[in-house]
Amino acid sequence: MSKQERILGDLAEGVVSMDTDLAVKASREAVEEKIDAYLAINEGLVKGMNEAGRLYEEEEYFVPELLLASDALYAGLEILTPHIVRTKEGEKSKIILGVVQGDTHDIGKNLVKIMLEVGGFEVIDLGRDVPAEAFIDKAKEVNAGMIGLSTLMTTTMPVMKKVVELLEQENLKDKIRVLVGGGPVSPAFAKSIGADGYAENANNAVRVAKSLLAVE
Amino acid sequence: MLDQMTAVERFQALAKGEPIDRLPCVPIVGNGAARVIGVKISSLRGNGDLIAKAQIESYKYFKYDIIRIFTDLYQQAEAMGATVYYPEDETAYLQAPAIKELSEIDRLEPADPYRDGNLPAHLEAMKIAVAEVGNEVPVTGAVTGPFTTASFLRGADELIRDMYRAPEAVHRLCELSLETALRYARAMLDAGCAPSLTDPMGSSTVISPRQFQQFAAPYLKRLIDYIHSRGKAVTLHICGKTNKIWEAMAEAGADCLSLDNEIDLEEAKNKIGHRVRLMGNVRPSEVMLEGTVEDVEAAVKKCIRQAYDNPKGYIVASGCSLPTETPFVNITTMMSAVRTYGRFP
Numbered sequence: 001m002s003k004q005e006r007i008l009g010d011l012a013e014g015v016v017s018m019d020t021d022l023a024v025k026a027s028r029e030a031v032e033e034k035i036d037a038y039l040a041i042n043e044g045l046v047k048g049m050n051e052a053g054r055l056y057e058e059e060e061y062f063v064p065e066l067l068l069a070s071d072a073l074y075a076g077l078e079i080l081t082p083h084i085v086r087t088k089e090g091e092k093s094k095i096i097l098g099v100v101q102g103d104t105h106d107i108g109k110n111l112v113k114i115m116l117e118v119g120g121f122e123v124i125d126l127g128r129d130v131p132a133e134a135f136i137d138k139a140k141e142v143n144a145g146m147i148g149l150s151t152l153m154t155t156t157m158p159v160m161k162k163v164v165e166l167l168e169q170e171n172l173k174d175k176i177r178v179l180v181g182g183g184p185v186s187p188a189f190a191k192s193i194g195a196d197g198y199a200e201n202a203n204n205a206v207r208v209a210k211s212l213l214a215v216e
Numbered sequence: 217m218l219d220q221m222t223a224v225e226r227f228q229a230l231a232k233g234e235p236i237d238r239l240p241c242v243p244i245v246g247n248g249a250a251r252v253i254g255v256k257i258s259s260l261r262g263n264g265d266l267i268a269k270a271q272i273e274s275y276k277y278f279k280y281d282i283i284r285i286f287t288d289l290y291q292q293a294e295a296m297g298a299t300v301y302y303p304e305d306e307t308a309y310l311q312a313p314a315i316k317e318l319s320e321i322d323r324l325e326p327a328d329p330y331r332d333g334n335l336p337a338h339l340e341a342m343k344i345a346v347a348e349v350g351n352e353v354p355v356t357g358a359v360t361g362p363f364t365t366a367s368f369l370r371g372a373d374e375l376i377r378d379m380y381r382a383p384e385a386v387h388r389l390c391e392l393s394l395e396t397a398l399r400y401a402r403a404m405l406d407a408g409c410a411p412s413l414t415d416p417m418g419s420s421t422v423i424s425p426r427q428f429q430q431f432a433a434p435y436l437k438r439l440i441d442y443i444h445s446r447g448k449a450v451t452l453h454i455c456g457k458t459n460k461i462w463e464a465m466a467e468a469g470a471d472c473l474s475l476d477n478e479i480d481l482e483e484a485k486n487k488i489g490h491r492v493r494l495m496g497n498v499r500p501s502e503v504m505l506e507g508t509v510e511d512v513e514a515a516v517k518k519c520i521r522q523a524y525d526n527p528k529g530y531i532v533a534s535g536c537s538l539p540t541e542t543p544f545v546n547i548t549t550m551m552s553a554v555r556t557y558g559r560f561p
């Protein structure tokens with residue numbers, strides 16, 4: 001095994017084993033050995049996170065494990081990101097993400113944010129208890145291609161409908177896709193409010209987001 | 217199809233294995249009771265009289281089988297120092313946990329239910345409800361499970377990480393929360409009210425079954441043991457996915473499992489119905505909030521078909537608390553559907 005292979009392996013292992021120390025150590029080694037930072041991130045850290053996501057789908061990993069894996073991921077990213085050589089690979093698609101007004105349950109949304117960033121999106125996280133107008137305003141401000149709405153409560157689902165209605169009013173429905181998710185949200189609900197997509201969990205969110213934005 | 221027994225009579229007969237007229241039915245109304253008396257939810261805050269009035273009037277209107285004095289999950293955590301936000305006309309939510317750093321655990325103390333937060337008001341509401349209608353309908357008081365309360369003291373994202381990073385701290389927070397729950401349960405029982413437990417953070421939607429066993433179950437067991445020592449049976453509600461913790465919930469001593477719409481009642485009956493009563497699982501959102509009366513009827517029929525013959529008994533119920541704006545007609549339809557299809561010959 002080459003040194004590069006071993007370091008990439010450690011990066012992935014650090015993330016999937018929730019071992020922040022290992023992820024940090026391997027990230028520093030990657031910088032020292034002048035391994036391409038983008039490669040180290042995608043073939044190392046992100047690979048580990050995808051494995052964590054797979055374990056979550058298989059009900060081996062649960063929310064705590066995903067959060068801890070993401071802690072390791074972000075610790076490594078902090079070291080490696082400054083070393084990325086900016087190529088002309090194009091702008092990342094922007095997604096405005098938030099938990100809708102009246103709701104503060106954000107564990108799921110935080111996981112979706114992580115997975116979307118891992119998937120190559122630029123996520124602007126508006127946090128929780130976010131009014132419908134705020135999603136639209138931010139999306140317009142940064143020229144986002146998508147809005148992602150999350151809620152765990154049934155009582156706040158109408159806010160999602162309001163976001164879609166506001167987009168329609170401003171003739172932005174074709175430009176900005178709406179992706180919805182959360183405990184009480186269903187594909188039927190998504191369809192009934194005119195949302196463009198529904199995702200069942202953080203892992204699926206990336207897949208749906210990519211297909212909605214026709215990103216490969 | 218009129219009832220031939222009061223709810224109390226029905227549950228007493230059920231406990232003795234005697235004939236009942238129909239399956240019990242509990243649409244879990246929660247703060248929707250405020251809609252029955254036309255007040256804003258924020259007006260219930262700290263007002264025992266009004267909480268009682270709302271829940272009693274709601275019971276009288278819909279004639280379901282259990283009154284549950286409940287406004288939100290955060291009351292015990294708030295009494296211990298968590299910050300809760302009260303919207304003008306919606307259910308309260310956690311604004312900030314009680315502590316920012318683990319070192320602050322030393323400052324936390326269990327709450328006194330006769331003095332701290334809104335617990336005294338809830339106890340007052342329970343006393344009033346028991347006095348007014350306790351002879352005809354069981355009056356229960358909602359108690360948030362220790363692990364869930366711990367998550368409100370610490371912050372959910374942090375607590376679930378702490379299970380790995382600082383497990384002793386999680387146990388300390390659960391211990392403190394348990395003490396509050398025990399005191400609260402004792403006060404409820406002294407007021408003639410039966411504690412009813414909810415522990416959503418223990419759900420497999422959030423933590424693994426093994427973590428449930430390690431961090432949630434031991435404290436539930438101690439709380440349930442106490443309630444049992446006072447002669448009352450315990451219903452335990454955990455939202456979301458619970459298939460892999462049904463055994464553990466029964467082991468903790470729960471007499472009745474209140475289950476959410478994500479699980480299959482028939483599967484629960486087959487796996488655990490020989491040990492515990494089951495309650496559930498009409499969809500609160502898709503069916504009760506958004507569905508037509510036909511949808512409600514169909515859902516009730518399905519549940520009855522799946523679990524009417526559960527060895528330890530079955531209560532038709534919503535899978536979780538009903539959304540505040542659930543149409544009244546859907547709740548009355550749920551009751552009439554059980555009166556029609558849940559009758560015993």
